[in-house]
Amino acid sequence: MKHSQPLVIGNWKMNPISLLDAKKIFSEIKRSQKKFSGTSVMIAPPAIYLPDLSRINKNTSIQLGVQNINPLPSGAHTGELSLPMVQEFGATFSIIGHSERRGNGETNDEVALKVVSLLKHRITPVVCIGESERDEAGNFFVFIEAQIKSVLSQVPKTRYKDIVFAYEPIWAIGTGKNATIDDIMEMQLFIQKVITKFASRTTANQIKILYGGSVHGGNAGLLFQSGALDGFLVGGASLKPTEFLAIVTATTI
Ligand code: PEP
Numbered sequence: 001m002k003h004s005q006p007l008v009i010g011n012w013k014m015n016p017i018s019l020l021d022a023k024k025i026f027s028e029i030k031r032s033q034k035k036f037s038g039t040s041v042m043i044a045p046p047a048i049y050l051p052d053l054s055r056i057n058k059n060t061s062i063q064l065g066v067q068n069i070n071p072l073p074s075g076a077h078t079g080e081l082s083l084p085m086v087q088e089f090g091a092t093f094s095i096i097g098h099s100e101r102r103g104n105g106e107t108n109d110e111v112a113l114k115v116v117s118l119l120k121h122r123i124t125p126v127v128c129i130g131e132s133e134r135d136e137a138g139n140f141f142v143f144i145e146a147q148i149k150s151v152l153s154q155v156p157k158t159r160y161k162d163i164v165f166a167y168e169p170i171w172a173i174g175t176g177k178n179a180t181i182d183d184i185m186e187m188q189l190f191i192q193k194v195i196t197k198f199a200s201r202t203t204a205n206q207i208k209i210l211y212g213g214s215v216h217g218g219n220a221g222l223l224f225q226s227g228a229l230d231g232f233l234v235g236g237a238s239l240k241p242t243e244f245l246a247i248v249t250a251t252t253i
Contacts, residue, residue, distance in 0.1 A: 009210065026045070026056065032241075039231065042063040065123075071083075100173075131169055152194075173214070189228075215237060
């Protein structure tokens with residue numbers, strides 16, 4: 001059983017389509033914050049909403065973050081946002097290597113560079129890993145191992161504990177098909193084994209491992225009770241406050 005404080009992270013992606021709606025969703029979650037004192041709640045809205053949501057996020061324990069970042073501090077990078085920019089508006093974490101970005105060409109090396117830069121700025125990297133499909137022979141483990149290794153090989157071992165890994169099988173994202181408890185337990189052990197090879201069992205135990213992929217209020221409790229997880233990365237359900245809060249409640253210890 002895990003003993004660390006659970007995390008539930010909402011990835012709003014490119015939603016909702018207005019600031020007004022973003023404020024409504026955020027305020028509804030904020031109103032229930034007393035109920036989730038045992039769990040860290042983190043929300044990654046579209047970055048353009050960050051200043052406004054940051055303003056209404058005073059005196060709460062909710063953390064705001066971004067869905068991607070450029071690892072460089074400034075310069076000629078059209079359309080990009082840097083860490084100091086989002087940090088000024090309250091970002092404390094960044095999702096990195098989401099499969100929707102990897103699907104657009106983001107490489108393991110680029111993900112690793114972003115993680116290094118985030119750690120330097122003391123912003124938590126939430127690194128998404130996950131296979132597109134499972135094969136009987138278990139070759140997908142090799143794919144996942146490469147995703148983890150490319151990050152760990154660039155980061156000093158003393159900072160491993162500051163990384164969060166989110167296991168998000170691509171076939172489970174937004175499909176309504178979640179990984180089974182057995183799949184998740186097996187993957188958690190595998191991720192820990194890979195980290196142990198790089199560092200130690202103690203370090204492996206310190207790194208938080210989340211699951212993402214069609215998590216909702218109805219399945220979060222059972223998945224969390226497996227004892228393999230430190231929490232969830234939630235896409236679609238994070239835009240529905242009641243559903244999102246049910247997931248948070250399922251992890252509250
Ligand atoms: C995601 O995109 O990170 C995700 C987990 O999506 P969903 O919860 O909608 O499957």
